[in-house]
Amino acid sequence: MTTAFRFDLHATDGRARTGVIHTPRGAIRTPAFMPVGTAATVKAMLPESVRATGADILLGNTYHLMLRPTAERIARLGGLHRFMGWDRPILTDSGGFQVMSLASLRKMTEEGVRFSSHIDGSKHMLSPERSMEIQRLLGSDIVMAFDECTSFPADEATARASMELSMRWARRSRDAFGDRPGHALFGIMQGSVYPDQRAESAAALRAIGFDGYAVGGLAVGEGQETMFSVLDYAPDLLPSDRPRYLMGVGKPDDIVGAVERGIDMMDCVLPSRSGRTGQAFTRRGVVNIKNARHMDDPRPLDEACTCPACRGYSRAYLHHVFRAQEIISSMLLTWHNLHYYQELMSGLRSAIAGGRLSAFVAEFHAQRAQGDIEPL
Template structure:
């Protein structure tokens, strides 16, 4: 097992890349999907079960953990890995996304952001330096720079100002992170959907120098076509010998399109959140288990899936426990969705390695176009 952080590309197919990120806590096979464990838990899942789905790495949330139970408490209890019983790599976001999503609870200055907690209204000051301190206390393996990201659409001047502030914060994050062998710091490219701003951001990040690079500021309201338009050029602006992480994405077709364009890592709450709201992702698209058509259906969600929900339970049962608001519904549907996402990543890794990504992509879209199995 590697004692330092490194990245290797094993094969490419067009812009799609097959690789491995090596860390002291284990290897991450790329392209990788990171389940989101916001408050030190992937909702409705045991960490062992998340690992069984094939996940190599989880994401933890700086903002939520700093509010409760606090980073200092987690540090006293042995760090986030021990606290949540996950011994493999963890990436922590910087709190920057909440800067955007909690705009009505915050005050933004050059120094940083003052938040009002959504939990109890208490005031907190988050700066690049404090974000680095919190993520160090948590003990995460991959640390994200503190950044600011405007919701789209936004005018170019607002996007440019925000991007340049994020680049100044990126330098401060790098300085505060210091030298931490075995831990990685990722810079975050900003610039909205404007190519020259993305180029300016990438140039500044390369000048500072990071262990990996994220494409930030997408999946914030611009739509898939615009997102893919940015990814068509954004990946090429970033160093080839470092992992590229698309933050907060997404739906299965978003993920396939992002990998096609050169993205190595993604995260999203969608598979777990959708599981809790009765939506299951399958090769043939999304199944809404709450629909009455499933109430007498003895067949599994997906007969080719090997997850516990599909191996042992019928659509009729899954419909019943969802309608009855039983906890097992969230457990089974979340497990299924995370299993589906990890299987999708594995299929893409195999396709890239065998030089058949275009054929994989065509089959992926054809299967989804077929729609769900015929109702009984």
């Protein structure tokens, strides 16, 4: 018998929540950070290495996978889990954000978006129905409704037109998704920075009915203060018995602030992308391993970290392999960053469960304020 998708809320501390999302492919502990596997890989990582950092779920990208190698090919080869060697849950985005940000010569209508591939210029149509079909072919466990990610800044009229289109597309996504036991469909709230529009969007999504709900249209350049001002009210507009997902977030302090405001799931390319550009996230802030100060430093990136980069290698070595453009640099720094992010999530879950969140958050900010260890 297929395990039903369900969300169990275990504890709250203020507005922060901790619980478990149950899926047929395994449990997802919340708050959860989802590493991004854009093209069926978390760059520079083996799937088992991603799992070893503590990740329960990965994110795959509808837009990139529909273009290459195609959803139809992945389906013929047994689905995305088998294709990429990851047997735990996968969430796929709807493709809407990438169509808006990457595709050229795009034309949006009520039907959907016609666009030219950024890879080879080939012509494609992405609609709510096609997005649901692609995500079904991929076999993802959590499917995102097709929406338009409202750009920022947007005046009220522009934001409203965008939000209302996304709500019509949400209904079509729900209808096209159908009845798929063990798989979940999440709706996406829009409305930019306008509380009344956020409330209308949330009401429309609740009326349609989804297995989980995302807060969309943030982390699009509005800045942390504005993002937090929306999160001060937006998550509470969504059903408390369903997971709440903040898309595309973020930096460690973004994540902590979002969790404090009731968010259960997040994703971001930042830990892996930063790893490839020589940036390491540590308890004391970001370390730029490319800087000359690390050239003769025998100490690890972070004395308290248990990842392979910190257990086995010095700052001097990490500086050298980054400067030499060796592949191991991306591997070690990405592993470290993903480990740091998952350790942060584990700490948040424990603090919420123990009613210690405010102390945890205060310590988090105090450590970061110290800055990196002194040079030798």
